[in-house]
Amino acid sequence: MTIQRRKLKNKAINYIILMAVAVIMLYPLIWMVFASFKNNQEIFQAALIPSKWTLSGYINGWKGSGQYTYATFFKNTFLMVLPMVLFTVISASFVAFGFARFQFWGKKVFFAIMMACMMLPNAVMIIPRYIMFKDMGWLNSYLPFIIPCIFGGGSFFIFMFMQFFRGIPRELDESAYVDGCSAFMVYLRIVMPLAKPAVFSAMIFQFMWSWNDFFGPLLYINSVGKYPLALGLRMSMDVNMSVSWNNILAMAIVSVLPLIVLFFTAQKYFVEGVAATGIKG
Amino acid sequence: METNIKRRKAIINWINKNKGLFFILPWIIGVAWFQFYPFAKSFIYSFTNYTLLNQPKFVGLTNYIRLFTQDMEFWPSLRVTGIYALVVVPFKLAFALLIALILNMKIKGIGLFRTLYYLPSILGGSVAIAVVWKILFMRDGAINGLLAYVGIGPIDWIGDPKTALLTICILSIWQFGSSMVLFLAALKQVPQSLYEAAIIDGAGKLQCFFKITLPMITSILFFNLIMQMINALQEFTSAFIITGGGPMKSTYVLGMKLYTDAFKYYKMGYASALSWIMFFIIICMTLLVFRSSSAWVYYEDGGDF
Numbered sequence: 090m091t092i093q094r095r096k097l098k099n100k101a102i103n104y105i106i107l108m109a110v111a112v113i114m115l116y117p118l119i120w121m122v123f124a125s126f127k128n129n130q131e132i133f134q135a136a137l138i139p140s141k142w143t144l145s146g147y148i149n150g151w152k153g154s155g156q157y158t159y160a161t162f163f164k165n166t167f168l169m170v171l172p173m174v175l176f177t178v179i180s181a182s183f184v185a186f187g188f189a190r191f192q193f194w195g196k197k198v199f200f201a202i203m204m205a206c207m208m209l210p211n212a213v214m215i216i217p218r219y220i221m222f223k224d225m226g227w228l229n230s231y232l233p234f235i236i237p238c239i240f241g242g243g244s245f246f247i248f249m250f251m252q253f254f255r256g257i258p259r260e261l262d263e264s265a266y267v268d269g270c271s272a273f274m275v276y277l278r279i280v281m282p283l284a285k286p287a288v289f290s291a292m293i294f295q296f297m298w299s300w301n302d303f304f305g306p307l308l309y310i311n312s313v314g315k316y317p318l319a320l321g322l323r324m325s326m327d328v329n330m331s332v333s334w335n336n337i338l339a340m341a342i343v344s345v346l347p348l349i350v351l352f353f354t355a356q357k358y359f360v361e362g363v364a365a366t367g368i369k370g
Numbered sequence: 371m372e373t374n375i376k377r378r379k380a381i382i383n384w385i386n387k388n389k390g391l392f393f394i395l396p397w398i399i400g401v402a403w404f405q406f407y408p409f410a411k412s413f414i415y416s417f418t419n420y421t422l423l424n425q426p427k428f429v430g431l432t433n434y435i436r437l438f439t440q441d442m443e444f445w446p447s448l449r450v451t452g453i454y455a456l457v458v459v460p461f462k463l464a465f466a467l468l469i470a471l472i473l474n475m476k477i478k479g480i481g482l483f484r485t486l487y488y489l490p491s492i493l494g495g496s497v498a499i500a501v502v503w504k505i506l507f508m509r510d511g512a513i514n515g516l517l518a519y520v521g522i523g524p525i526d527w528i529g530d531p532k533t534a535l536l537t538i539c540i541l542s543i544w545q546f547g548s549s550m551v552l553f554l555a556a557l558k559q560v561p562q563s564l565y566e567a568a569i570i571d572g573a574g575k576l577q578c579f580f581k582i583t584l585p586m587i588t589s590i591l592f593f594n595l596i597m598q599m600i601n602a603l604q605e606f607t608s609a610f611i612i613t614g615g616g617p618m619k620s621t622y623v624l625g626m627k628l629y630t631d632a633f634k635y636y637k638m639g640y641a642s643a644l645s646w647i648m649f650f651i652i653i654c655m656t657l658l659v660f661r662s663s664s665a666w667v668y669y670e671d672g673g674d675f
Binding site: 104107211215353 | 387388390391392393394397398399400401403404407408409412422469472475477486488489490492493495497498499501502503504505506510511515544596604606607611624625628632641642645646648649656
């Protein structure tokens with residue numbers, strides 16, 4: 090009886106800790122949602138729930154810079170992110186298939202280089218990349234983001250696909266080869282259909298990272314008409330500073346809404362993807 | 371004639387044997403183009419006075435010497451970055467591990483908490499959250515509003531050089547989700563039988579943690595430590611959006627200095643030298659952790675990478 094009671098007490102304590110941490114962690118997000126429905130004066134009052142709900146933040150915020158609304162910024166973000174996601178999945182899985190399934194000349198060295206690239210600090214390559222893209226006339230377009238995705242798509246995704254492919258039995262490949270399949274057909278018809286979870290994980294992560302990316306667009310995009318959301322939001326902040334915080338908050342929510350929807354519909358792949366390869370912070 | 375056929379056969383043979391190369395070809399091109407070339411090029415730039423307007427001229431070690439001896443911003447910036455990394459990395463890992471331990475318990479509804487705890491990490495890197503942070507921590511913002519209830523403040527979080535860096539650190543620590551998920555995966559791998567044996571031998575909970583759990587997850591701890599360190603030393607976005615490097619350069623991390631020198635003043639050669647110093651620091655720290663790892667990281671398979 091006492092043991093049972095102690096167990097119950099422990100359980101209650103656990104739940105209380107879990108709840109408390111959850112509230113502290115999510116407070117900024119909860120606050121953000123409520124505050125976006127407040128009017129501008131009320132944002133700086135301690136009360137969480139708005140006394141008068143208003144949509145003016147959303148309506149005024151959406152207008153953006155006047156010349157360009159958030160519709161443009163959304164369109165631009167999709168124009169940038171969707172090709173990145175598509176090419177990353179195709180290219181990274183293709184390369185990973187080569188690494189996971191074949192022996193070839195220099196494989197160990199190539200693999201070591203790939204893993205090392207994961208730890209290579211970006212900071213050291215920013216400047217020459219910028220100059221290179223400038224010389225090629227790629228500035229103010231989405232090519233600096235999309236083209237690298239066509240060529241490998243980054244070590245993280247290659248490694249993630251590799252880890253997944255390792256779990257697919259080789260006997261399947263071999264029986265396909267016996268039936269006269271080429272290596273490419275094995276990749277397309279056997280391995281990829283079985284790797285759907287990895288494909289989803291890769292899509293989600295690339296979507297999330299490129300959606301949130303700020304530094305890249307800051308460097309490469311310089312006309313407002315091509316701004317993705319991250320830059321649009323910062324511009325609103327600079328323009329509206331100290332004037333209409335509710336507009337900015339409302340647009341901040343709108344800009345992460347696709348991420349939140351994605352997270353809740355596909356959260357299984359989020360957690361699994363991180364756990365499977367476990368990179369990136 | 372015969373040798374020709376032989377040679378052709380040999381080539382076909384080689385191609386057949388090295389089919390894998392065909393698959394990794396896109397990556398080889400990508401690495402050469404977007405990693406190796408810029409990597410080597412920035413090293414070369416770092417010895418020039420390139421500014422985008424002039425032709426790069428070789429100036430030897432001038433950039434490095436100037437950074438170390440004349441640049442008034444370099445050492446303070448390095449110090450700020452060091453403090454930032456020293457605060458963020460341990461706290462982030464500690465929180466991630468603590469929460470992972472709690473989430474590893476078999477309680478009903480744990481999946482929901484896992485989801486909620488991961489949410490900040492999905493959004494954390496975005497400008498949207500940096501904006502929210504800025505408003506929350508303003509002098510008359512909601513954080514001070516809450517603190518007023520317990521009689522603290524008001525604190526000028528962003529305006530005071532003493533607390534501005536802390537505000538940015540908190541934002542980064544708040545995003546411990548992906549480290550947490552990794553820890554969680556590692557915790558699930560620890561064999562239950564070890565705990566059972568320990569409990570029979572009379573071990574307490576703390577003992578179990580320090581003698582079993584911690585040693586068994588060191589490989590993930592090691593990995594998290596390295597990745598978080600590399601990220602922390604290159605921090606940029608939050609400082610750029612929330613404080614703009616100020617007040618009084620108290621949040622002017624190396625990432626900000628790199629951006630300002632290169633893309634505001636177009637001192638490409640000079641900034642390249644700075645980036646190589648950053649690279650060198652990151653490599654040294656990484657190697658240091660790698661070196662020390664044999665003493666504290668435990669690999670089930672003996673440590674074969």
